[in-house]
Amino acid sequence: MRAALPVLVVLALIGALWYAAVPFMNIRVSLDLAERMGETVEPEGVNVRRELSVPTLLLNNPGRIGETFRLERPRLPTPGQVLSELWATSGAMVLEGRGFSKRSLIYHGWITLRSTLSGFALGLALGLAGAVAITYARVVERSLMPWAIISQTIPIVALAPMIVVLSSQIGVEGRGLPKAIISAYLCYFPILVGMVKGLNSPSDQQLDLLKTYSASGFQSFWKLRLPASMPYLFASLKVGIAAALVGTIVGELPTGAISGLGARILIGDQFGTPLAIWAALLAAAILAGLLVTALDMVQRSVLRRRGMAA
Amino acid sequence: MTAAPVISAKDLSLVFHTGDGDVHALKDVTLDIEKGEFVSFIGPSGCGKTTFLRCIAGLEQPTGGTLTVNGLSPDAARRARAYGYVFQAAGLYPWRTIGGNIRLPLEIMGFSRAEQEERVARVLELVELSGFEKKFPWQLSGGMQQRASIARALSFDADILLMDEPFGALDEIVRDRLNEELLQLWARTEKTIGFVTHSIPEAVYLSTKIVVMSPRPGRITDVIDSPLPRERPLDIRDSREFIEIAHRVRDGLRAGHAEEAL
Numbered sequence: 001m002r003a004a005l006p007v008l009v010v011l012a013l014i015g016a017l018w019y020a021a022v023p024f025m026n027i028r029v030s031l032d033l034a035e036r037m038g039e040t041v042e043p044e045g046v047n048v049r050r051e052l053s054v055p056t057l058l059l060n061n062p063g064r065i066g067e068t069f070r071l072e073r074p075r076l077p078t079p080g081q082v083l084s085e086l087w088a089t090s091g092a093m094v095l096e097g098r099g100f101s102k103r104s105l106i107y108h109g110w111i112t113l114r115s116t117l118s119g120f121a122l123g124l125a126l127g128l129a130g131a132v133a134i135t136y137a138r139v140v141e142r143s144l145m146p147w148a149i150i151s152q153t154i155p156i157v158a159l160a161p162m163i164v165v166l167s168s169q170i171g172v173e174g175r176g177l178p179k180a181i182i183s184a185y186l187c188y189f190p191i192l193v194g195m196v197k198g199l200n201s202p203s204d205q206q207l208d209l210l211k212t213y214s215a216s217g218f219q220s221f222w223k224l225r226l227p228a229s230m231p232y233l234f235a236s237l238k239v240g241i242a243a244a245l246v247g248t249i250v251g252e253l254p255t256g257a258i259s260g261l262g263a264r265i266l267i268g269d270q271f272g273t274p275l276a277i278w279a280a281l282l283a284a285a286i287l288a289g290l291l292v293t294a295l296d297m298v299q300r301s302v303l304r305r306r307g308m309a310a
Numbered sequence: 311m312t313a314a315p316v317i318s319a320k321d322l323s324l325v326f327h328t329g330d331g332d333v334h335a336l337k338d339v340t341l342d343i344e345k346g347e348f349v350s351f352i353g354p355s356g357c358g359k360t361t362f363l364r365c366i367a368g369l370e371q372p373t374g375g376t377l378t379v380n381g382l383s384p385d386a387a388r389r390a391r392a393y394g395y396v397f398q399a400a401g402l403y404p405w406r407t408i409g410g411n412i413r414l415p416l417e418i419m420g421f422s423r424a425e426q427e428e429r430v431a432r433v434l435e436l437v438e439l440s441g442f443e444k445k446f447p448w449q450l451s452g453g454m455q456q457r458a459s460i461a462r463a464l465s466f467d468a469d470i471l472l473m474d475e476p477f478g479a480l481d482e483i484v485r486d487r488l489n490e491e492l493l494q495l496w497a498r499t500e501k502t503i504g505f506v507t508h509s510i511p512e513a514v515y516l517s518t519k520i521v522v523m524s525p526r527p528g529r530i531t532d533v534i535d536s537p538l539p540r541e542r543p544l545d546i547r548d549s550r551e552f553i554e555i556a557h558r559v560r561d562g563l564r565a566g567h568a569e570e571a572l
Contacts, residue, residue: 203401205399213418230405
Protein backbone atom coordinates (compact mmCIF):
# COMPACT_ATOMS: atom_id res chain seq x y z
CA MET A 1 0.00 0.00 0.00
CA ARG A 2 2.86 2.38 0.87
CA ALA A 3 4.39 1.63 -2.53
CA ALA A 4 1.09 2.32 -4.29
CA LEU A 5 0.52 5.69 -2.67
CA PRO A 6 2.90 7.81 -4.80
CA VAL A 7 1.57 6.17 -7.94
CA LEU A 8 -2.03 6.90 -6.92
CA VAL A 9 -1.18 10.53 -6.13
CA VAL A 10 0.36 11.03 -9.57
CA LEU A 11 -2.61 9.28 -11.15
CA ALA A 12 -5.04 11.56 -9.29
CA LEU A 13 -3.07 14.64 -10.43
CA ILE A 14 -3.14 13.53 -14.06
CA GLY A 15 -6.87 12.83 -13.80
CA ALA A 16 -7.52 16.27 -12.28
CA LEU A 17 -5.49 18.05 -14.98
CA TRP A 18 -7.26 16.03 -17.64
CA TYR A 19 -10.74 16.91 -16.35
CA ALA A 20 -9.72 20.56 -16.03
CA ALA A 21 -8.61 20.60 -19.68
CA VAL A 22 -11.84 19.08 -21.01
CA PRO A 23 -14.04 22.27 -21.04
CA PHE A 24 -11.26 24.23 -22.74
CA MET A 25 -10.82 21.63 -25.45
CA ASN A 26 -14.52 20.98 -26.05
CA ILE A 27 -16.34 24.30 -25.62
CA ARG A 28 -16.26 25.23 -29.34
CA VAL A 29 -17.60 21.84 -30.42
CA SER A 30 -20.20 22.03 -27.68
CA LEU A 31 -21.38 25.53 -28.69
CA ASP A 32 -21.49 24.60 -32.42
CA LEU A 33 -23.59 21.59 -31.62
CA ALA A 34 -25.98 23.51 -29.36
CA GLU A 35 -26.45 26.24 -31.96
CA ARG A 36 -27.27 23.64 -34.61
CA MET A 37 -29.91 22.21 -32.29
CA GLY A 38 -31.53 25.66 -32.21
CA GLU A 39 -30.43 26.73 -28.77
CA THR A 40 -29.11 30.20 -28.00
CA VAL A 41 -25.43 30.56 -27.40
CA GLU A 42 -23.34 33.67 -26.84
CA PRO A 43 -22.20 34.93 -29.32
CA GLU A 44 -24.00 33.37 -32.25
CA GLY A 45 -22.28 32.23 -35.45
CA VAL A 46 -19.33 29.90 -35.90
CA ASN A 47 -17.26 32.56 -37.63
CA VAL A 48 -17.87 35.11 -34.89
CA ARG A 49 -16.82 32.62 -32.23
CA ARG A 50 -13.66 31.74 -34.15
CA GLU A 51 -12.40 35.27 -33.41
CA LEU A 52 -12.82 34.80 -29.67
CA SER A 53 -10.52 33.02 -27.25
CA VAL A 54 -11.51 29.85 -25.44
CA PRO A 55 -11.60 31.46 -21.95
CA THR A 56 -13.94 34.19 -23.28
CA LEU A 57 -16.29 31.56 -24.70
CA LEU A 58 -16.30 29.72 -21.37
CA LEU A 59 -17.08 32.97 -19.50
CA ASN A 60 -19.90 33.83 -21.90
CA ASN A 61 -21.50 30.39 -21.69
CA PRO A 62 -21.01 29.03 -18.15
CA GLY A 63 -24.20 26.99 -18.51
CA ARG A 64 -22.69 24.96 -21.36
CA ILE A 65 -19.62 23.76 -19.43
CA GLY A 66 -21.42 20.69 -18.10
CA GLU A 67 -22.15 19.53 -21.62
CA THR A 68 -18.45 19.56 -22.57
CA PHE A 69 -18.04 16.49 -20.34
CA ARG A 70 -20.79 14.51 -22.07
CA LEU A 71 -20.21 15.01 -25.81
CA GLU A 72 -20.50 12.00 -28.04
CA ARG A 73 -17.64 13.09 -30.28
CA PRO A 74 -15.49 15.34 -28.11
CA ARG A 75 -12.13 16.80 -29.05
CA LEU A 76 -10.91 15.53 -25.68
CA PRO A 77 -13.00 12.87 -23.95
CA THR A 78 -12.95 12.66 -20.16
CA PRO A 79 -11.04 9.81 -18.48
CA GLY A 80 -14.40 8.46 -17.41
CA GLN A 81 -15.66 8.37 -20.99
CA VAL A 82 -12.49 6.62 -22.16
CA LEU A 83 -12.67 4.07 -19.39
CA SER A 84 -16.33 3.29 -20.04
CA GLU A 85 -15.63 2.95 -23.77
CA LEU A 86 -12.72 0.65 -22.92
CA TRP A 87 -14.96 -1.39 -20.63
CA ALA A 88 -17.75 -1.52 -23.20
CA THR A 89 -15.39 -2.92 -25.84
CA SER A 90 -13.58 -5.36 -23.57
CA GLY A 91 -14.88 -6.45 -20.16
CA ALA A 92 -18.56 -5.96 -20.94
CA MET A 93 -18.20 -8.01 -24.14
CA VAL A 94 -16.52 -10.79 -22.20
CA LEU A 95 -19.48 -10.84 -19.80
CA GLU A 96 -21.79 -11.16 -22.80
CA GLY A 97 -19.64 -14.04 -24.05
CA ARG A 98 -18.41 -12.08 -27.07
CA GLY A 99 -14.92 -11.37 -25.71
CA PHE A 100 -13.31 -12.46 -28.93
CA SER A 101 -15.65 -10.79 -31.40
CA LYS A 102 -14.09 -8.53 -34.01
CA ARG A 103 -15.48 -5.48 -32.24
CA SER A 104 -13.71 -6.33 -29.02
CA LEU A 105 -10.44 -4.67 -28.00
CA ILE A 106 -9.39 -7.98 -26.49
CA TYR A 107 -9.45 -9.49 -29.98
CA HIS A 108 -7.50 -6.56 -31.45
CA GLY A 109 -5.12 -6.52 -28.49
CA TRP A 110 -4.45 -10.21 -29.04
CA ILE A 111 -3.64 -9.59 -32.73
CA THR A 112 -1.23 -6.83 -31.73
CA LEU A 113 0.27 -8.88 -28.90
CA ARG A 114 0.91 -11.82 -31.23
CA SER A 115 2.79 -9.66 -33.73
CA THR A 116 4.64 -7.86 -30.95
CA LEU A 117 5.87 -11.11 -29.45
CA SER A 118 6.98 -12.58 -32.76
CA GLY A 119 8.69 -9.31 -33.69
CA PHE A 120 10.29 -9.20 -30.26
CA ALA A 121 11.56 -12.76 -30.62
CA LEU A 122 13.00 -11.92 -34.04
CA GLY A 123 14.59 -8.69 -32.75
CA LEU A 124 15.97 -10.50 -29.71
CA ALA A 125 17.57 -13.15 -31.89
CA LEU A 126 19.05 -10.51 -34.22
CA GLY A 127 20.25 -8.31 -31.36
CA LEU A 128 21.85 -11.21 -29.49
CA ALA A 129 23.50 -12.63 -32.60
CA GLY A 130 24.84 -9.18 -33.50
CA ALA A 131 26.14 -8.57 -29.98
CA VAL A 132 27.91 -11.95 -29.87
CA ALA A 133 29.45 -11.31 -33.31
CA ILE A 134 30.63 -7.85 -32.25
CA THR A 135 32.08 -9.20 -28.99
CA TYR A 136 34.14 -11.86 -30.72
CA ALA A 137 35.14 -10.10 -33.93
CA ARG A 138 36.33 -6.51 -33.96
CA VAL A 139 35.86 -6.38 -37.72
CA VAL A 140 32.12 -6.99 -37.28
CA GLU A 141 31.87 -4.04 -34.93
CA ARG A 142 33.40 -1.78 -37.54
CA SER A 143 31.28 -3.13 -40.39
CA LEU A 144 27.95 -3.72 -38.62
CA MET A 145 27.65 -0.98 -36.01
CA PRO A 146 27.43 2.01 -38.41
CA TRP A 147 24.57 0.31 -40.26
CA ALA A 148 22.81 -0.50 -37.03
CA ILE A 149 23.00 3.16 -36.01
CA ILE A 150 21.91 4.44 -39.43
CA SER A 151 18.98 2.01 -39.38
CA GLN A 152 17.64 3.79 -36.30
CA THR A 153 17.76 7.23 -37.87
CA ILE A 154 15.25 6.32 -40.59
CA PRO A 155 11.73 7.22 -39.43
CA ILE A 156 9.80 4.00 -39.00
CA VAL A 157 6.57 5.56 -40.29
CA ALA A 158 8.31 6.07 -43.65
CA LEU A 159 9.70 2.58 -43.72
CA ALA A 160 6.68 0.65 -42.47
CA PRO A 161 4.49 1.01 -45.60
CA MET A 162 7.46 0.00 -47.77
CA ILE A 163 8.00 -3.17 -45.79
CA VAL A 164 4.28 -3.97 -46.04
CA VAL A 165 4.21 -3.38 -49.81
CA LEU A 166 7.46 -5.22 -50.48
CA SER A 167 6.48 -8.27 -48.52
CA SER A 168 3.17 -8.52 -50.35
CA GLN A 169 5.11 -8.16 -53.64
CA ILE A 170 7.25 -11.18 -52.84
CA GLY A 171 4.11 -13.15 -52.10
CA VAL A 172 3.90 -13.10 -48.30
CA GLU A 173 0.28 -13.75 -47.28
CA GLY A 174 -1.27 -11.62 -44.55
CA ARG A 175 0.26 -8.87 -42.44
CA GLY A 176 1.74 -10.98 -39.66
CA LEU A 177 5.26 -11.16 -41.09
CA PRO A 178 5.69 -7.54 -42.22
CA LYS A 179 4.39 -6.35 -38.85
CA ALA A 180 6.84 -8.61 -37.06
CA ILE A 181 9.68 -7.30 -39.25
CA ILE A 182 8.77 -3.70 -38.45
CA SER A 183 8.66 -4.35 -34.73
CA ALA A 184 11.88 -6.38 -34.85
CA TYR A 185 13.47 -3.45 -36.69
CA LEU A 186 12.67 -1.18 -33.76
CA CYS A 187 13.51 -3.53 -30.90
CA TYR A 188 16.73 -5.19 -32.02
CA PHE A 189 18.77 -2.02 -31.52
CA PRO A 190 18.43 -1.52 -27.75
CA ILE A 191 19.06 -5.23 -27.30
CA LEU A 192 22.15 -5.10 -29.51
CA VAL A 193 23.62 -2.08 -27.76
CA GLY A 194 22.78 -3.34 -24.27
CA MET A 195 24.19 -6.79 -24.91
CA VAL A 196 27.43 -5.52 -26.48
CA LYS A 197 27.93 -3.59 -23.26
CA GLY A 198 26.86 -6.54 -21.10
CA LEU A 199 28.98 -9.17 -22.84
CA ASN A 200 32.00 -6.88 -22.52
CA SER A 201 31.32 -6.04 -18.87
CA PRO A 202 33.63 -8.69 -17.31
CA SER A 203 36.88 -7.13 -16.08
CA ASP A 204 40.29 -8.04 -17.51
CA GLN A 205 41.01 -9.86 -14.29
CA GLN A 206 37.91 -12.04 -14.65
CA LEU A 207 38.88 -12.89 -18.22
CA ASP A 208 42.48 -13.62 -17.14
CA LEU A 209 41.18 -15.93 -14.44
CA LEU A 210 39.41 -18.06 -17.05
CA LYS A 211 42.55 -18.01 -19.15
CA THR A 212 44.51 -19.51 -16.25
CA TYR A 213 42.02 -22.40 -16.38
CA SER A 214 42.66 -22.73 -20.13
CA ALA A 215 38.91 -22.22 -20.65
CA SER A 216 37.65 -22.35 -24.23
CA GLY A 217 35.93 -19.37 -25.83
CA PHE A 218 32.64 -21.24 -25.55
CA GLN A 219 33.16 -21.85 -21.83
CA SER A 220 34.07 -18.25 -21.11
CA PHE A 221 30.90 -17.19 -22.94
CA TRP A 222 28.58 -19.47 -20.95
CA LYS A 223 30.30 -19.21 -17.59
CA LEU A 224 31.29 -15.55 -17.58
CA ARG A 225 30.15 -13.25 -20.36
CA LEU A 226 26.53 -14.35 -20.56
CA PRO A 227 25.79 -14.43 -16.82
CA ALA A 228 27.64 -11.12 -16.38
CA SER A 229 25.42 -9.53 -19.03
CA MET A 230 22.10 -10.42 -17.34
CA PRO A 231 21.43 -7.01 -15.71
CA TYR A 232 22.13 -5.32 -19.06
CA LEU A 233 19.96 -7.86 -20.87
CA PHE A 234 16.89 -7.15 -18.76
CA ALA A 235 17.31 -3.40 -19.01
CA SER A 236 17.42 -3.62 -22.80
CA LEU A 237 14.63 -6.21 -22.99
CA LYS A 238 12.26 -3.78 -21.25
CA VAL A 239 13.13 -1.01 -23.69
CA GLY A 240 12.99 -3.50 -26.54
CA ILE A 241 9.54 -4.91 -25.82
CA ALA A 242 8.02 -1.43 -25.58
CA ALA A 243 9.68 -0.58 -28.91
CA ALA A 244 8.35 -3.81 -30.41
CA LEU A 245 4.81 -2.84 -29.42
CA VAL A 246 5.18 0.60 -30.98
CA GLY A 247 6.58 -1.06 -34.12
CA THR A 248 3.60 -3.37 -34.41
CA ILE A 249 1.11 -0.54 -33.97
CA VAL A 250 2.89 1.54 -36.58
CA GLY A 251 2.84 -1.53 -38.85
CA GLU A 252 -0.93 -1.73 -38.39
CA LEU A 253 -1.56 1.87 -39.39
CA PRO A 254 -0.83 1.98 -43.13
CA THR A 255 -2.66 0.50 -46.09
CA GLY A 256 -5.91 -0.75 -44.77
CA ALA A 257 -5.22 -3.13 -41.92
CA ILE A 258 -8.48 -4.11 -40.30
CA SER A 259 -7.36 -5.80 -37.11
CA GLY A 260 -4.99 -4.86 -34.30
CA LEU A 261 -4.91 -1.85 -31.98
CA GLY A 262 -3.18 0.27 -34.65
CA ALA A 263 -6.00 -0.44 -37.08
CA ARG A 264 -8.56 0.54 -34.43
CA ILE A 265 -6.80 3.87 -33.98
CA LEU A 266 -6.78 4.48 -37.74
CA ILE A 267 -10.41 3.45 -38.17
CA GLY A 268 -11.44 5.58 -35.21
CA ASP A 269 -9.77 8.52 -36.91
CA GLN A 270 -11.41 7.87 -40.28
CA PHE A 271 -14.90 7.47 -38.81
CA GLY A 272 -14.52 10.41 -36.42
CA THR A 273 -15.01 8.38 -33.25
CA PRO A 274 -12.47 9.82 -30.81
CA LEU A 275 -13.65 7.60 -27.99
CA ALA A 276 -12.58 4.53 -29.98
CA ILE A 277 -9.14 6.07 -30.61
CA TRP A 278 -8.62 6.87 -26.96
CA ALA A 279 -9.82 3.46 -25.84
CA ALA A 280 -7.41 1.77 -28.27
CA LEU A 281 -4.59 4.04 -27.07
CA LEU A 282 -5.31 3.17 -23.47
CA ALA A 283 -5.48 -0.52 -24.37
CA ALA A 284 -2.04 -0.24 -26.02
CA ALA A 285 -0.66 1.45 -22.91
CA ILE A 286 -2.10 -1.27 -20.70
CA LEU A 287 -0.62 -3.93 -22.98
CA ALA A 288 2.81 -2.27 -22.81
CA GLY A 289 2.54 -2.09 -19.03
CA LEU A 290 1.67 -5.78 -18.81
CA LEU A 291 4.58 -6.78 -21.05
CA VAL A 292 7.12 -4.73 -19.08
CA THR A 293 5.69 -6.03 -15.79
CA ALA A 294 5.99 -9.61 -17.02
CA LEU A 295 9.65 -9.03 -17.91
CA ASP A 296 10.19 -7.40 -14.54
CA MET A 297 8.86 -10.51 -12.80
CA VAL A 298 11.16 -12.75 -14.83
CA GLN A 299 14.06 -10.46 -13.94
CA ARG A 300 13.25 -10.61 -10.24
CA SER A 301 13.09 -14.37 -10.21
CA VAL A 302 16.37 -14.66 -12.16
CA LEU A 303 18.12 -12.21 -9.84
CA ARG A 304 16.80 -13.94 -6.76
CA ARG A 305 18.17 -17.25 -7.99
CA ARG A 306 21.51 -15.54 -8.47
CA GLY A 307 21.48 -14.37 -4.87
CA MET A 308 20.99 -10.69 -5.63
CA ALA A 309 18.61 -8.51 -3.75
CA ALA A 310 15.64 -8.15 -6.11
CA MET B 311 69.01 -29.34 -4.16
CA THR B 312 69.50 -31.84 -6.92
CA ALA B 313 66.02 -31.78 -8.45
CA ALA B 314 65.43 -29.45 -11.42
CA PRO B 315 63.91 -26.08 -10.43
CA VAL B 316 60.12 -25.81 -10.70
CA ILE B 317 60.33 -22.38 -12.31
CA SER B 318 63.42 -21.33 -14.21
CA ALA B 319 63.91 -17.95 -15.92
CA LYS B 320 67.04 -17.07 -17.86
CA ASP B 321 67.70 -13.60 -19.28
CA LEU B 322 63.97 -13.04 -19.45
CA SER B 323 62.92 -9.78 -21.08
CA LEU B 324 59.57 -8.24 -21.92
CA VAL B 325 59.17 -5.05 -23.90
CA PHE B 326 55.75 -3.43 -24.29
CA HIS B 327 55.42 -1.30 -27.40
CA THR B 328 53.29 1.68 -26.44
CA GLY B 329 52.40 4.94 -28.07
CA ASP B 330 55.02 6.67 -25.92
CA GLY B 331 57.77 4.32 -27.07
CA ASP B 332 59.04 1.02 -25.72
CA VAL B 333 58.66 0.13 -22.06
CA HIS B 334 61.08 -2.43 -20.61
CA ALA B 335 58.79 -4.21 -18.16
CA LEU B 336 61.41 -6.91 -17.59
CA LYS B 337 65.10 -6.91 -18.47
CA ASP B 338 67.45 -9.89 -18.16
CA VAL B 339 65.63 -11.55 -15.28
CA THR B 340 67.36 -14.76 -14.23
CA LEU B 341 65.87 -16.73 -11.34
CA ASP B 342 65.36 -20.35 -10.27
CA ILE B 343 62.57 -21.36 -7.92
CA GLU B 344 62.86 -24.78 -6.27
CA LYS B 345 60.01 -27.05 -5.33
CA GLY B 346 58.36 -26.14 -2.04
CA GLU B 347 59.84 -22.64 -1.84
CA PHE B 348 57.85 -19.57 -0.81
CA VAL B 349 59.17 -16.77 -3.00
CA SER B 350 58.11 -13.15 -2.58
CA PHE B 351 58.57 -10.49 -5.21
CA ILE B 352 58.82 -7.01 -3.77
CA GLY B 353 59.47 -3.64 -5.34
CA PRO B 354 57.83 -0.33 -6.25
CA SER B 355 55.09 -0.06 -8.88
CA GLY B 356 56.38 -0.66 -12.37
CA CYS B 357 59.25 -2.92 -11.28
CA GLY B 358 57.78 -5.83 -13.22
CA LYS B 359 56.94 -8.10 -10.29
CA THR B 360 53.37 -8.66 -11.44
CA THR B 361 54.51 -8.91 -15.06
CA PHE B 362 56.98 -11.64 -14.09
CA LEU B 363 54.20 -13.56 -12.30
CA ARG B 364 51.97 -13.17 -15.35
CA CYS B 365 54.77 -14.49 -17.59
CA ILE B 366 55.02 -17.60 -15.40
CA ALA B 367 51.25 -18.01 -15.80
CA GLY B 368 51.43 -17.58 -19.57
CA LEU B 369 49.27 -14.44 -19.38
CA GLU B 370 52.08 -12.35 -20.91
CA GLN B 371 54.50 -13.44 -23.62
CA PRO B 372 58.18 -12.61 -22.92
CA THR B 373 60.00 -10.98 -25.82
CA GLY B 374 63.39 -12.47 -24.96
CA GLY B 375 65.10 -15.16 -22.89
CA THR B 376 63.74 -18.50 -21.73
CA LEU B 377 61.20 -19.42 -19.08
CA THR B 378 60.16 -22.93 -18.06
CA VAL B 379 57.56 -24.10 -15.56
CA ASN B 380 57.86 -27.73 -14.49
CA GLY B 381 60.24 -28.08 -17.43
CA LEU B 382 57.51 -26.97 -19.87
CA SER B 383 56.74 -23.71 -21.61
CA PRO B 384 54.37 -21.53 -19.54
CA ASP B 385 51.52 -22.22 -21.99
CA ALA B 386 52.01 -25.97 -21.87
CA ALA B 387 52.35 -25.84 -18.08
CA ARG B 388 49.07 -23.93 -17.83
CA ARG B 389 47.31 -26.54 -19.94
CA ALA B 390 48.78 -29.19 -17.64
CA ARG B 391 47.20 -27.31 -14.67
CA ALA B 392 50.58 -26.51 -13.16
CA TYR B 393 49.41 -23.52 -11.14
CA GLY B 394 46.52 -21.79 -9.44
CA TYR B 395 46.41 -17.99 -9.66
CA VAL B 396 45.10 -15.62 -6.99
CA PHE B 397 44.47 -12.04 -8.09
CA GLN B 398 44.53 -8.87 -6.03
CA ALA B 399 40.75 -8.65 -6.06
CA ALA B 400 39.00 -11.84 -4.99
CA GLY B 401 37.01 -11.60 -8.23
CA LEU B 402 34.32 -14.01 -7.11
CA TYR B 403 31.34 -14.18 -9.47
CA PRO B 404 28.54 -12.38 -7.64
CA TRP B 405 25.93 -14.65 -9.23
CA ARG B 406 27.51 -17.82 -7.89
CA THR B 407 27.61 -19.05 -4.30
CA ILE B 408 30.99 -19.57 -2.62
CA GLY B 409 30.71 -23.26 -3.46
CA GLY B 410 29.71 -22.39 -7.02
CA ASN B 411 32.73 -20.10 -7.37
CA ILE B 412 35.12 -22.79 -6.23
CA ARG B 413 33.39 -25.24 -8.56
CA LEU B 414 34.04 -22.94 -11.55
CA PRO B 415 37.53 -24.23 -12.48
CA LEU B 416 36.41 -27.79 -11.75
CA GLU B 417 33.48 -27.43 -14.16
CA ILE B 418 35.75 -25.99 -16.82
CA MET B 419 38.32 -28.74 -16.34
CA GLY B 420 35.65 -31.42 -16.58
CA PHE B 421 35.69 -32.99 -13.13
CA SER B 422 32.76 -35.28 -12.36
CA ARG B 423 29.89 -33.94 -10.28
CA ALA B 424 30.78 -36.12 -7.29
CA GLU B 425 34.44 -35.16 -7.40
CA GLN B 426 33.50 -31.47 -7.63
CA GLU B 427 31.50 -31.74 -4.40
CA GLU B 428 34.26 -33.63 -2.64
CA ARG B 429 36.93 -31.12 -3.68
CA VAL B 430 34.85 -28.05 -2.82
CA ALA B 431 34.28 -29.43 0.68
CA ARG B 432 37.98 -30.23 1.08
CA VAL B 433 39.38 -26.82 0.04
CA LEU B 434 36.70 -24.95 2.00
CA GLU B 435 37.91 -26.77 5.08
CA LEU B 436 41.51 -25.93 4.16
CA VAL B 437 40.76 -22.18 4.19
CA GLU B 438 38.41 -22.50 7.16
CA LEU B 439 35.25 -21.57 5.28
CA SER B 440 33.30 -24.77 5.88
CA GLY B 441 29.63 -23.94 6.25
CA PHE B 442 29.83 -20.97 3.89
CA GLU B 443 29.38 -23.01 0.71
CA LYS B 444 25.82 -21.79 0.08
CA LYS B 445 26.51 -18.14 0.90
CA PHE B 446 26.87 -15.52 -1.80
CA PRO B 447 30.05 -13.41 -2.00
CA TRP B 448 28.35 -10.21 -0.81
CA GLN B 449 27.46 -11.98 2.41
CA LEU B 450 31.19 -12.45 3.23
CA SER B 451 33.82 -9.98 4.46
CA GLY B 452 36.72 -8.98 2.19
CA GLY B 453 39.11 -11.32 4.00
CA MET B 454 36.72 -14.24 3.70
CA GLN B 455 36.23 -13.52 0.00
CA GLN B 456 39.98 -13.62 -0.54
CA ARG B 457 40.16 -16.93 1.35
CA ALA B 458 37.46 -18.28 -0.96
CA SER B 459 39.48 -17.17 -3.97
CA ILE B 460 42.52 -19.00 -2.56
CA ALA B 461 40.34 -22.08 -2.12
CA ARG B 462 39.31 -21.71 -5.76
CA ALA B 463 42.97 -21.68 -6.81
CA LEU B 464 43.69 -24.77 -4.69
CA SER B 465 40.69 -26.80 -5.81
CA PHE B 466 42.33 -28.52 -8.77
CA ASP B 467 45.54 -29.51 -6.97
CA ALA B 468 48.10 -27.47 -8.89
CA ASP B 469 51.59 -27.74 -7.39
CA ILE B 470 52.28 -24.03 -7.80
CA LEU B 471 50.30 -21.18 -6.30
CA LEU B 472 50.83 -17.74 -7.89
CA MET B 473 49.52 -14.86 -5.80
CA ASP B 474 49.44 -11.27 -7.04
CA GLU B 475 49.14 -8.98 -3.99
CA PRO B 476 46.28 -11.10 -2.65
CA PHE B 477 46.01 -9.21 0.65
CA GLY B 478 46.84 -5.74 -0.69
CA ALA B 479 43.31 -4.44 -0.28
CA LEU B 480 42.76 -5.77 3.25
CA ASP B 481 43.35 -4.04 6.56
CA GLU B 482 46.39 -4.79 8.70
CA ILE B 483 44.66 -7.05 11.24
CA VAL B 484 42.96 -9.23 8.65
CA ARG B 485 46.20 -9.32 6.71
CA ASP B 486 48.21 -10.63 9.68
CA ARG B 487 45.67 -13.34 10.25
CA LEU B 488 45.64 -14.40 6.59
CA ASN B 489 49.45 -14.36 6.46
CA GLU B 490 49.53 -16.77 9.38
CA GLU B 491 46.93 -18.97 7.75
CA LEU B 492 48.76 -18.92 4.45
CA LEU B 493 51.92 -20.21 6.12
CA GLN B 494 49.96 -23.05 7.72
CA LEU B 495 48.37 -23.83 4.38
CA TRP B 496 51.76 -23.82 2.69
CA ALA B 497 53.19 -26.18 5.35
CA ARG B 498 50.27 -28.58 4.95
CA THR B 499 50.07 -28.61 1.15
CA GLU B 500 53.83 -28.31 0.37
CA LYS B 501 53.10 -26.12 -2.60
CA THR B 502 55.56 -23.85 -4.35
CA ILE B 503 54.31 -20.29 -3.91
CA GLY B 504 55.13 -17.14 -5.89
CA PHE B 505 53.85 -14.09 -4.00
CA VAL B 506 53.84 -10.47 -5.16
CA THR B 507 53.65 -7.82 -2.44
CA HIS B 508 54.30 -4.17 -1.60
CA SER B 509 54.85 -4.86 2.07
CA ILE B 510 58.30 -5.53 3.50
CA PRO B 511 57.07 -7.20 6.74
CA GLU B 512 54.73 -9.42 4.73
CA ALA B 513 57.52 -10.50 2.37
CA VAL B 514 59.97 -11.22 5.19
CA TYR B 515 57.41 -13.01 7.34
CA LEU B 516 56.20 -15.33 4.60
CA SER B 517 59.14 -16.10 2.36
CA THR B 518 61.99 -18.55 2.14
CA LYS B 519 63.34 -16.38 -0.65
CA ILE B 520 62.77 -12.67 -1.22
CA VAL B 521 63.31 -11.22 -4.68
CA VAL B 522 63.84 -7.44 -4.62
CA MET B 523 63.07 -5.70 -7.90
CA SER B 524 63.41 -2.16 -9.25
CA PRO B 525 61.74 -0.32 -12.11
CA ARG B 526 62.68 1.13 -15.52
CA PRO B 527 63.79 -1.35 -16.69
CA GLY B 528 62.16 -3.97 -14.45
CA ARG B 529 64.96 -6.10 -13.04
CA ILE B 530 66.11 -8.07 -10.01
CA THR B 531 68.42 -6.12 -7.68
CA ASP B 532 68.75 -8.62 -4.84
CA VAL B 533 67.75 -12.19 -3.96
CA ILE B 534 67.67 -12.93 -0.23
CA ASP B 535 67.51 -16.49 1.11
CA SER B 536 65.77 -16.20 4.44
CA PRO B 537 67.50 -17.82 7.43
CA LEU B 538 64.21 -17.88 9.37
CA PRO B 539 62.87 -21.34 10.27
CA ARG B 540 59.83 -22.67 8.40
CA GLU B 541 57.81 -22.66 11.59
CA ARG B 542 57.02 -18.95 12.16
CA PRO B 543 54.83 -17.56 14.93
CA LEU B 544 53.67 -13.95 14.38
CA ASP B 545 56.05 -12.61 17.06
CA ILE B 546 59.04 -13.75 15.03
CA ARG B 547 58.67 -10.31 13.51
CA ASP B 548 60.26 -8.83 16.65
CA SER B 549 63.36 -11.05 16.38
CA ARG B 550 66.77 -9.74 15.38
CA GLU B 551 67.02 -11.93 12.25
CA PHE B 552 63.69 -10.68 11.03
CA ILE B 553 64.68 -7.04 11.45
CA GLU B 554 68.02 -7.65 9.73
CA ILE B 555 66.36 -9.20 6.68
CA ALA B 556 63.84 -6.37 6.58
CA HIS B 557 66.76 -3.94 6.60
CA ARG B 558 68.44 -5.70 3.71
CA VAL B 559 65.20 -5.63 1.71
CA ARG B 560 64.81 -1.92 2.41
CA ASP B 561 68.40 -1.28 1.36
CA GLY B 562 67.80 -3.21 -1.86
CA LEU B 563 64.71 -1.14 -2.61
CA ARG B 564 66.56 2.09 -1.88
CA ALA B 565 69.50 1.08 -4.08
CA GLY B 566 67.06 0.52 -6.95
CA HIS B 567 65.67 4.00 -6.41
CA ALA B 568 69.09 5.65 -6.13
CA GLU B 569 70.15 4.09 -9.43
CA GLU B 570 67.05 5.43 -11.03
CA ALA B 571 67.79 8.94 -9.78
CA LEU B 572 71.22 8.98 -11.44
